[in-house]
Every structure is written in C-alpha cells, then in structure tokens.
Amino acid sequence: MSFHWDNSYLRLPEVFFQQHQPEPSVDAAVVLWNEVLMKELGVYPAHSKELLNTLSGNVPRDLRSYAQAYAGHQFGHFTMLGDGRAIHLGEHITPQGQRFDVQLKGAGRTAYSREGDGRATLRSMLREYLISEAMQGLGIATSRSLSVIKTGNEVLRERVHDGAVLARSMKSHLRIGTFEYARYFCKTTDLEALFQYTLKRLYPSINGSSSPVEDLFMEVMRLQIDTVCHWMRVGFIHGVMNTDNTAITGETFDYGPCAFMNAYDPKTVFSSIDRHGRYAFGNQANILHWNLTRWLESLLPLLHNDEEKAILRAKEMLGEFGPLWEKAFGSMMRAKTGLLENSPHADECWKQLLHIMEKHALDYTDTFSFLAYGFDTERFSGIQSSLKEWLTQWRGMPVKYALMKEFNPVMIPRNQWVEELLDAMEKGQEVGFHQGLNALAAPYNPINMEVNRASKPEFDGGYSTYCGT
Ligand code: AMP
Ligand code: MG
Numbered sequence: 001m002s003f004h005w006d007n008s009y010l011r012l013p014e015v016f017f018q019q020h021q022p023e024p025s026v027d028a029a030v031v032l033w034n035e036v037l038m039k040e041l042g043v044y045p046a047h048s049k050e051l052l053n054t055l056s057g058n059v060p061r062d063l064r065s066y067a068q069a070y071a072g073h074q075f076g077h078f079t080m081l082g083d084g085r086a087i088h089l090g091e092h093i094t095p096q097g098q099r100f101d102v103q104l105k106g107a108g109r110t111a112y113s114r115e116g117d118g119r120a121t122l123r124s125m126l127r128e129y130l131i132s133e134a135m136q137g138l139g140i141a142t143s144r145s146l147s148v149i150k151t152g153n154e155v156l157r158e159r160v161h162d163g164a165v166l167a168r169s170m171k172s173h174l175r176i177g178t179f180e181y182a183r184y185f186c187k188t189t190d191l192e193a194l195f196q197y198t199l200k201r202l203y204p205s206i207n208g209s210s211s212p213v214e215d216l217f218m219e220v221m222r223l224q225i226d227t228v229c230h231w232m233r234v235g236f237i238h239g240v241m242n243t244d245n246t247a248i249t250g251e252t253f254d255y256g257p258c259a260f261m262n263a264y265d266p267k268t269v270f271s272s273i274d275r276h277g278r279y280a281f282g283n284q285a286n287i288l289h290w291n292l293t294r295w296l297e298s299l300l301p302l303l304h305n306d307e308e309k310a311i312l313r314a315k316e317m318l319g320e321f322g323p324l325w326e327k328a329f330g331s332m333m334r335a336k337t338g339l340l341e342n343s344p345h346a347d348e349c350w351k352q353l354l355h356i357m358e359k360h361a362l363d364y365t366d367t368f369s370f371l372a373y374g375f376d377t378e379r380f381s382g383i384q385s386s387l388k389e390w391l392t393q394w395r396g397m398p399v400k401y402a403l404m405k406e407f408n409p410v411m412i413p414r415n416q417w418v419e420e421l422l423d424a425m426e427k428g429q430e431v432g433f434h435q436g437l438n439a440l441a442a443p444y445n446p447i448n449m450e451v452n453r454a455s456k457p458e459f460d461g462g463y464s465t466y467c468g469t
Pocket of ligand 2: 244245254
C-alpha cells in the first residue's frame, strides 16, 4: 500500500489552513530515499512510481494538501508566519493505526510565503536529512526524513543551487505558534477548537479530565524538558528556538541553523543571525521556559474565565519548570558521568568536570566517551594536572560504566565532517554520505568511535549556519 490519508487537520476551522497543491518537479531525481522509515510507516513498495511522484510534488489532483497557519515569536518578536515553503500532503495512518503528518519542504510558494520563494536548496535538505536521522540514531524525539528529491529547478541563494524537496514526517506539526495564532489572530472559539483538537489527536488520555489545560501544559512541559535535556546530553544546539519551532508533541524539528558543539562552551552559537547568543547551547533551558510562558499566555482564556485567576494559575504552573528541569538535567548529567549516587557530592563532581572542560576547551563527546571507554592520555595531554585530580576523585565514587555507555555517544555529526559529506554528495559522490548515515544510526557503538575524529577543532571557529536556505 502507499499512503493512507486521513486529514483530521482540515476539520479544524478554515482559519487554520489554506488548501494548496505542491508545485510538480520539472525533472525529479531521487537523491535520498529512506526505505527503512517507509517500511516503519507501512508505505510500500518503497520504489513505486506513485510514491516517487507524490514525494516529488507531482501529486494526484484530488489530494487535499494544505499549508498550516501559525504565528510565533522570532528572536523575541511576535509575527504572523505559516508554512511558507512547506506543504502538508496530509496525515498518513500506518497499518498499526498511528497518525503522522507528511510534509513536503521546498515544493513552491504558499499563501504564507511572504517574500520567500517557497524553495529549498539540495544542500540544506541533505543537511536536514542527515541531522534528523542522526537525532533519531541518538534516541531523541525528532521529525524524520523520508526522501530528498532534486526538482530540476535552480534556487538562488548566495549562489545558484540545485533545488530539492524533502519529505518529512512527524507526529504532528502543531506548535506553540499555532496557539499564538489562534489567540491573537482568531476568535476564542477557534482557540477552543484547536485545543480540543490537540487533546483528541495527541493526548486522548487527557480528554475528559477536569483540568485539561493544566494537564496538557504539564505533559508538554515534561516532554519538552526531556527533549531539550537530550539535546544537552549530546551537545546539540537547535539554533532557532522560536516559538513556531517548539512542537506540542515534544519532537525536535526545524533543522535550519542547528549544529553540534565540539569544544565544550555553554556560549557556543553557530547561527549566523543569532548575534546575541539567545539560542546558545547553554541557554536552551531558559528559552524553553520563555517559549512555554508564551504558550500559557495564549491559553489563558481557556484556563479561567477570570483573567486574574488564570494568570495566578499560570504562574504556579510555570513555577514547576525550574525544579523539573533541575531534576531531569541533574539525573542526565550524573548518568553521563556514570555516577550512581543522587547526592550534592555527585552533582559537584560533574559540575567540576564541566568547569575543567570549559577552561581547557575539551571536546564534549570525546571527554565523556573516553571516561566510558578509557582515557586517551595523549589527546588530553597539557591539562593533566586538573583532570588527574578530578579523575582520582571520580574513581573513588560509585561509578557504572554501562550507564555511561548508554548516555554518551562515541560520535556525533561534527560540523567539518558534515560539510565534507555535503560537498561530496553535491558532486554526486554518494558512498561517503551513506557510510556516514550508517554510522550515525549507531552512535553508541564503539566501532564508530574513529569515524569523524579527523575533524579539526579550529574548523568550528569560523563555522556559520543559516535559516531558510
Ligand atoms: P523557519 O526559520 O524555517 O522556522 O522559517 C520561518 C518562516 O519563514 C516560516 O514561516 C517559513 O515557512 C518561512 N520561510 C523560510 N524560508 C522560506 C522560503 N524560502 N520561502 C518561503 N517561506 C520561507
Ligand atoms: Mg520553522
């Protein structure tokens, strides 16, 4: 069977979408094709002509595809947005009855494109495919990539690029920005409809609760904290944590300017437009809290008829963020360091290690994987005294190596390596890229420890990432 569409989203009030057909590719050529994921979704045969047509934008005339409306705070400023270069083919129901949005990115302009061209470069779609599949391999909730197809169009950015469409799937693209749109651009009945839809589609167990707004908020807060803690675990910097990029499912999505940190420094930023470090590695928890606050503001009319009471309740709920974050983050960092005790002494231990790592710009992935698999003293020479002291103290504590091996990847998609793979792939040299994807599917397997170790630390100094490429 191919896709099995059931577009529940189109049963929302019409303000939430514009029906829109993707632009057909002029000369479709498959570049990446995720057969494993297609099988998981129950979409086969994976090489049918029908599937290739659909994923390249040459969709059947009766397909009710659409672009979603949403707003959002971008770098703190509120604005109307919407799918400007993404078109939902629809919601696919798997043979197991799970529902996934399937979306084409880069298949032409929509009603929400503003001045954008609705297109995507092959290079940026290859990058999204690689990084989202790496996140999946790392065990982090994420949108997935089904395919990258060259369209035959040229796309103008800083130079002329090959154009491509990426097909991506996730449980849902509902985001904080969808609620902000309903709250500030639509009627309260639309906000209510969106809320009920969210419960029914994503959190049916909350449906019928006597405090559904509180329950939904707390559940999503827990999921988002879990996701962002995972980012911190592997050194992932999302790069553009605007409220339109924070999913109600807790899934990581929007892989524009993201990157992985190598040398440990909480201030690390790679995004070319993030000049003040708003979305720096170490600021991601603060921003999550900020985004959740915007979400609760948009939910206030549903929380209580009396605004003062609603605000009071909202503040109480937000007050729970700090303790929940500290608990989740502390337990993750203790596991990364293999520490079995939950004690101030254990917390002091990993904090000291981070301090040493920051001072000496030690590699985040290498340091933790060497703790788990054995120290490469040559690589860590020159910082021997502070580390030696720390190691002596650490070895005196109850440590579980198996835990560290579970929490610490031996490899991540290092920036220099990613760019080299993309350079080669753009030239049609596919072997290295596929080897890279295979390694990224097993980032905890020590067999992959040497995969991209040749990446030079200096490379990151001049590395910049971009939105909307
Ligand atoms: P993002 O940075 O991907 O979250 O995008 C922010 C907003 O800009 C969203 O509404 C996107 O759909 C829109 N956008 C980004 N790139 C383009 C493009 N090339 N054409 C049209 N809209 C775009
Ligand atoms: Mg976005």
